[in-house]
Amino acid sequence: MATSLGLLDRTPPPFFRQGTSALTKLSMFSALAILLMVADVRFKITEPLRAVIATVLLPIERALSVPVQAWDSGREYMTGLQQALESEAEASRKLAALAERASRVEQLTMENNRLRSLLELRPALVVRSQAAEILYEAADPYSRKVIIDRGQRQGIVAGSPVINETGVLGQVTRVYPLSSEVTLLTDKDAAIPVLNSRTQARSAAFGGVGGIGQGLELRFMAGNADVQVGDVLTTSGVDGVYPPGLAVATVTSVERVADSGFARIGLKPVASADAVRHVLVLEPMREQMPPRPGDAPADAPADAPAAASAAKRKGGR
Structure with a gap:
């Protein structure tokens, strides 16, 4: 019995063994x-x-x-x-x-x-044109004008329309020997005759609306005029400057005031000079039109009407 007790394993079981802690x-x-x-x-x-x-x-x-x-x-x-x-x-x-x-x-x-x-x-009429490049914008902060690289030596004359691929940008207002100044349609002093493509009614668009050169408006339009938002306005061609049919603007707002005889009509120009570098300068339409009946030829003497009246009186006697 003692022998068997001495053969027992007295080591602790693994569960009770103590090692390094976690x-x-x-x-x-x-x-x-x-x-x-x-x-x-x-x-x-x-x-x-x-x-x-x-x-x-x-x-x-x-x-x-x-x-x-x-x-x-x-x-x-x-x-x-x-x-x-x-x-x-x-x-x-x-x-x-x-x-x-x-x-x-x-x-x-x-x-x-x-x-x-x-x-x-x-x-x-065949409209003659020539390409030009916008050099820079005029320094006047109260106007919308740009300078192009074509002038008198290239045949540019004052009043020439300036367009791009979308529509009318403006008009040449001052010509220098090698450059020209273009007044944009959104300038406060700009105006252009337009034609409503839907109603064929003629009117005039003026710039300088909504701040310095931000939009156009139709002025002197009756309060009951047939004008709707989305109408497309083009050049009418009756001014002898712009060829007819050029896109100018679209109608964006129509306000009919009850106590006023005129409507306030806002326009958005179809062409913007902010992202344009190359333009076309057109020849004014008056260069190809016949002279008006009341205009005397440039080479006619100043006393031509008096001489004609004297000849008529002489013939009557």
Whole structure:
């Protein structure tokens, strides 16, 4: 019995064994991690190891990224192909519409020429133009004027209309030998005769509305005038300066005041000089029009009317 008791294992079971506490292990490994981070930052001790690991893993990363890149490339290709097909279809529709419009314009032009010949009217005036570049904006902060690089030597005359691809920008108001000053439509002193494309009613648009050169307005319009928001205004061509049919502005607001005989009509110009660099300078229409009946020729003597009256009296006697 004593022998058997001496053979018993008297060591404590694993559950009751005492070792390093968890808090001690956490503190030790935290301190080791901080030490390694500081050493890596200061002495770059792990940089060679990191370079070796990156070199070894680079082929694996590339091999794993091949399917992802192939998927992205395929998706971009399909998206681009769909967009290209849609753009082609849209371009085809626009081309067909432009072709139809060009055909109608050509037919209308031929019909117009035949009608003018039949009625013995003067042929339509051909507007001559030349390209110009905006150099800078005028220094006057209370006006909207720009300077272009064409002047007297290039044949620019005062009063020439200035346009871009969207519509009328303004008018040449001062000409120098190599440059010219253009007053924009939004200037406070600018005015232009316009025609409502919907009602064919003529009126005049004035600038300087809503601050320094921010908009236009129709003045002296009756309170019951047929003007609606969205109406497109073009040049009327009756002033002898602007060719007819050039886009000028669109109606943005119509205020009909009960106690006033006139309506307040706000306009937004279709062309803006803020993002324009190249323009076209047109020849004024008066350069091609015949002289007015009341205007005497430039080379006629000053006493031409008196001489004509004397000749008439002499013939009567």
